Amino acid sequence: MKINYGASLFLLCLGLFAVFFILPLVYLFLMAFLDSGQNFVGFENFRTHIFQTHIFDALKNTLIVSLSSTMIGVSAALFCAYTLLRTGVGLKNFIHNAALLPLFVPSMMYGLGLVYLFGNKGILTTILLEPLNLSFSIYGAVGIIIAQSICVFPQSFILLYLALKSSDFRLYEQAKIMGISPIKQFFHLTLPSIKFALSSALLLSFILCFTDFGIPVVIGGNYMVLSVELYKQIVGQQNLNLGASIGIILLLPSLLSFFLLRRIEKNNQQELSPKATPYKINPNALRDRIGTAALFVILSLQLAVLLAVFLASIIKSYPYDLSLTLSHFNIQSNIDGLGTLKNSLYISFATALWGTIFSFIFVYCNEILIRSSLLKNAANFFMILPTAVPGLVLGIAYVLFFNQLDFKIGENLYLHNSFYALYGSFALIVLCNIMHFFSVPALSIKEAFMKIDKELGAMGKILGLSAFSMLKRVYFPLCLPAILESFIYYFLNAMVTISAVIFIYTSSNKVAAITIVHLDEKGFIEEAAALSILIVCINLIVKFTFNKIKNLSYKKFHIC
Numbered sequence: 001m002k003i004n005y006g007a008s009l010f011l012l013c014l015g016l017f018a019v020f021f022i023l024p025l026v027y028l029f030l031m032a033f034l035d036s037g038q039n040f041v042g043f044e045n046f047r048t049h050i051f052q053t054h055i056f057d058a059l060k061n062t063l064i065v066s067l068s069s070t071m072i073g074v075s076a077a078l079f080c081a082y083t084l085l086r087t088g089v090g091l092k093n094f095i096h097n098a099a100l101l102p103l104f105v106p107s108m109m110y111g112l113g114l115v116y117l118f119g120n121k122g123i124l125t126t127i128l129l130e131p132l133n134l135s136f137s138i139y140g141a142v143g144i145i146i147a148q149s150i151c152v153f154p155q156s157f158i159l160l161y162l163a164l165k166s167s168d169f170r171l172y173e174q175a176k177i178m179g180i181s182p183i184k185q186f187f188h189l190t191l192p193s194i195k196f197a198l199s200s201a202l203l204l205s206f207i208l209c210f211t212d213f214g215i216p217v218v219i220g221g222n223y224m225v226l227s228v229e230l231y232k233q234i235v236g237q238q239n240l241n242l243g244a245s246i247g248i249i250l251l252l253p254s255l256l257s258f259f260l261l262r263r264i265e266k267n268n269q270q271e272l273s274p275k276a277t278p279y280k281i282n283p284n285a286l287r288d289r290i291g292t293a294a295l296f297v298i299l300s301l302q303l304a305v306l307l308a309v310f311l312a313s314i315i316k317s318y319p320y321d322l323s324l325t326l327s328h329f330n331i332q333s334n335i336d337g338l339g340t341l342k343n344s345l346y347i348s349f350a351t352a353l354w355g356t357i358f359s360f361i362f363v364y365c366n367e368i369l370i371r372s373s374l375l376k377n378a379a380n381f382f383m384i385l386p387t388a389v390p391g392l393v394l395g396i397a398y399v400l401f402f403n404q405l406d407f408k409i410g411e412n413l414y415l416h417n418s419f420y421a422l423y424g425s426f427a428l429i430v431l432c433n434i435m436h437f438f439s440v441p442a443l444s445i446k447e448a449f450m451k452i453d454k455e456l457g458a459m460g461k462i463l464g465l466s467a468f469s470m471l472k473r474v475y476f477p478l479c480l481p482a483i484l485e486s487f488i489y490y491f492l493n494a495m496v497t498i499s500a501v502i503f504i505y506t507s508s509n510k511v512a513a514i515t516i517v518h519l520d521e522k523g524f525i526e527e528a529a530a531l532s533i534l535i536v537c538i539n540l541i542v543k544f545t546f547n548k549i550k551n552l553s554y555k556k557f558h559i560c
Contacts, residue, residue: 010365010375013358017382019419021435024397025389031244031400045245055242058224059249065141065216065225066209069148074201076149076298077156082190083291085164088281090292096161098299102154104539105306106496106513109532110147111218112520113305114138116312116529121319123308139221147215150302152208156201163197164190203257211250211390214498214513218520226250227392227499234503240400247396251389258388306536312529328530336515341534344512347429348494355434355490356483359441364475367449383442391436391499398432399503424506432504433494441486448482449475481550488546492539 033042080099084092102110117124118138129136138146167190175185191198213227220228226246234243312318316325331337366379402423406414422428452475476483498513505514512531519528 007370007372007375009361010370010379013362013365014375014378014382016358017362017435020431021382021386021389021394021438024394024401027401027404028244028247028393028397031241032248034241045241054224055226055229055246058226058229061141061223062210062225062227065144065148066206068141068145069152069209070202070205072145073149073152074156074160074198074205077153077201078160078198080295080298081157081161081164083295085161086281087291088283088288089295090288095295095299098303099157100154101306102151102302104492104496104536104543106498106516106532106535107147107151107212107214108218108498108513108516108520108528109309109536110150110305111143111215112312112516112525112529112532113308114143114147114219115525116308116318117304118143123311126319139219140223143219143221144216144223144225146301147219147305148209148212150305151212151215152205153302155208156205159197159201159204160194163194167193200261203261207254207257207390210253211392211499213392213502214517217517230392230396231502234396234399243396244400247393251393254388254390254393258384262384309529309532312526313533315526317526328526329534331515331519331527331531336510336518340510340515341512341531343426343509344495344535345538347426347433347509347511348491350426350430351433351437351494352487352491354430355437356441356487358434359438359486360445360479360483363442363445363449364471367446368470368475383446384439386435386437386439389436391497392502394432394436395500395503398428398500402428402504423504424509426509428504429501429509429511432500433490433497436497436500437490437493441489444482444485444489445479448479452478484546484550488543491542495535495539 032045034040077099080095083089084095089095115138116122118129118136119125122138125136128134171189175189180188211227213231216223216225216228217231226249230243230246230250233239233246313328314324314326315321316323316327331341362379362383366376370376370379402417402419404417405420406416422431496513498511498517501511502514502517505511512535516528516531519525519531
């Protein structure tokens with residue numbers, strides 16, 4: 001009997017995905033309807049614990065800050081993208097790179113920066129507000145909204161920038177000939193042409209804000225949101241059933257947004273005409289000066305926050321001792337020290353390596369080796385499903401599923417959990433990160449495969465090349481840029497993520513992003529700032545290095 005190794009490998013990939021993504025989420029769903037004795041209680045957890053306690057207030061607070069942050073962040077991103085592409089502002093490369101800088105920064109860092117700018121003894125509080133006898137508290141809803149607006153800005157900017165860049169200038173020429181004003185052109189031509197990107201930016205930003213943990217825990221103060229309350233229930237009070245119920249509430253908006261986006265995408269299948277022409281900018285000095293000033297105002301707050309964190313990391317004790325020092329980078333407090341940074345590097349590299357390998361094999365099997373439409377449809381669904389599950393929810397699912405020694409399946413009948421041994425290990429964090437960030441790398445590699453001429457496969461068969469030879473000589477080289485992008489995507493996100501890992505780390509595999517939160521909680525703000533700066537520097541160095549490697553790969557394999 002001949003063994004189909006391609007199908008076997010693909011089924012193994014699907015099995016790994018089922019065990020480390022589907023099963024934990026299914027168990028999370030079941031736990032929301034069980035009591036502490038593993039007995040079925042229906043919606044009792046929701047009625048008793050959620051809609052009759054302060055958790056309902058946390059839900060309302062979360063909706064308020066999430067909607068506010070989303071509207072501000074996406075509006076600022078749309079303005080920046082539009083101004084860069086439709087006006088003649090100067091320093092476009094610098095502005096573009098500055099807009100993407102938050103991608104390399106742990107979200108908690110913005111909370112720290114705002115504290116140093118607008119805290120009780122903050123830089124701007126002392127210089128601007130106190131002389132004018134103005135009072136302003138950055139803690140609570142205001143601080144969360146400002147920090148989250150900055151945090152979601154780069155993702156929205158990328159989506160909207162790419163959408164605007166693909167616009168067809170011929171439509172605007174015709175509108176100008178017809179005497180349509182620029183304002184009407186914006187509302188009747190520009191916005192409809194980017195409606196999918198704009199919808200994506202709004203929904204994805206809302207999900208990020210709704211499930212964010214790092215920013216509220218640093219700057220939220222007494223303003224309670226769901227993510228922080230969830231952390232307290234699971235880690236502080238070990239109330240796993242209530243935690244599962246809150247997890248379901250956090251998951252619902254994400255699932256709704258996911259299916260809404262899929263519907264919008266199906267109704268917006270537009271292809272750019274091959275006759276389309278790029279947008280031509282008409283000279284207008286006044287418009288460009290106003291646009292440059294507005295961009296400076298938007299980006300200056302973002303850069304000021306980062307600069308404040310940098311200053312905090314090199315000043316001995318602001319505002320009492322302003323002498324410069326590098327001692328904070330030693331992380332000499334009793335929290336954890338630099339060991340957690342080493343853990344982050346190890347976990348991030350392992351996530352990037354194994355995640356990229358898993359993503360490539362998964363897509364390679366789906367696109368090249370598998371012919372079953374059923375398996376292909378299942379794989380395509382799995383590739384996009386992780387985008388609907390927030391990291392916070394996945395982390396809850398992991399702690400519930402992998403920390404359970406036995407599963408109760410009947411009266412005095414238990415099933416041993418074979419995966420319990422993974423709990424507390426580096427491997428579990430790496431697997432959680434891979435599942436959490438799987439969609440973008442997999443879809444990027446799939447797009448690279450779709451661009452490969454199908455006749456190459458037929459030619460390989462005619463020449464008698466084996467599947468391994470085709471993989472080595474054709475598919476891997478042509479997909480190498482996407483593979484490198486996937487590696488860097490996994491690495492950068494694993495370095496700054498906190499939402500999923502916060503529930504499954506132990507003292508031996510604690511990561512730097514969690515240490516930043518704990519340093520801030522204990523009052524070691526300067527050391528938290530120093531550790532944040534180290535993460536940013538590492539991410540920038542890794543990104544720069546891989547950009548060089550990617551450019552060399554383009555030249556070596558003549559990929560354009």
